[in-house]
Amino acid sequence: MAFTYFFRDMSALIAVRDHVIRNLRNYRHIRVWDAGCAMGPEPYSLAIIFREALGYYGFKKVEIFATDLDEENRRFGQIMAKGIYPEKSIKRIPREIKDKYFMKVGHELFQVSDELRRSIIFEKHDxxxxxxxxxxxxxxxxxxVLLHFKEEERVKVIKMFYQSLMSNGFLVMEQTQQLPRQVEDLFDHIVQNVQLFQKVPVKEGMTNASAH
Structure with missing residues (x-):
């Protein structure tokens, strides 16, 4: 399982704040799937972005499913849910954010706030x-994640993401990962220089052949 830092991909997080949350803030429920969450900094970074944008009450409607496959550690969910990280992993976080959402719990160890931890469900998933x-x-x-997959596997996974998204839902991928041509018609690329896509809904009475 890979290790990542908090706020690792700021351009993607800013795009989520400025484009995704802006479109979702009036929804009654906001469900996020972080597929391939590694050791947890990414879903917690997303939680901070949503909390800062939506405020205390608005954040209560956010639910983040963070999944990864760790065949060596059967206590994956429990470990991630504790939200305890070394100081070096939070070095990119602005001081005011660090003071607001992290508490020192040991020598160079910090724990994510209860509020953020309650918003995230960690599960094993392949x-x-x-x-x-x-x-x-x-x-x-x-x-x-997908850069480690074969081309046909990437296509199948992205089709799965498409099916799992609500109408007009959003997909974020890493900068180096382009949409395979087989699924290009399933999403609109909505932010230049960031791999942020919006689901193209199936029109009533029609089926999108690329999604199957």
Whole structure:
């Protein structure tokens, strides 16, 4: 399982704040799937972005499903849910954000706030099962994972993401990962220089052949 830093991809997080949350803020429920969450900094970074944008009450409607496949650690969910990280992993976080959402719990160790930890559900999940953890997601984030997959596997996974998203839902991928041509018609690329896409809804009475 890979390790990532908090606020690692600021351009993507800013795009989520400025484009995704702006479109979702009036929804009654906001469900996010971070597919390939590694050791947890990415879903917690997303949680901070949503909390800062929506405020205390608005953030209560946010639910983040953070999944990864760690065959060596059967206590994956429990470890991630504790939200304890070394100081070096939060070095990119602005001081005011660090003071607001992290508490020192040991020598060079910090724990994510209860509020953020309650918003995230950690689960083991194999993307190669090609089955989503649930449906009706507002946003799917998948970075630094699909580059390890074969082309046909990437296509199947992205089709799965499409099916798991609500109408007009959003998909974020890493900068180096382009949409395979087989699924280009499933999404609109909505932010230049960031791999942020919006689901193209199927028109009533029609089916999108690329999604199957």
């Amino acid at each position: 993307l190669r099962s090609f089955r989503p953890v649930r449906s009706d997601f507002s946003l799917v984030v998948c970075k630094n």
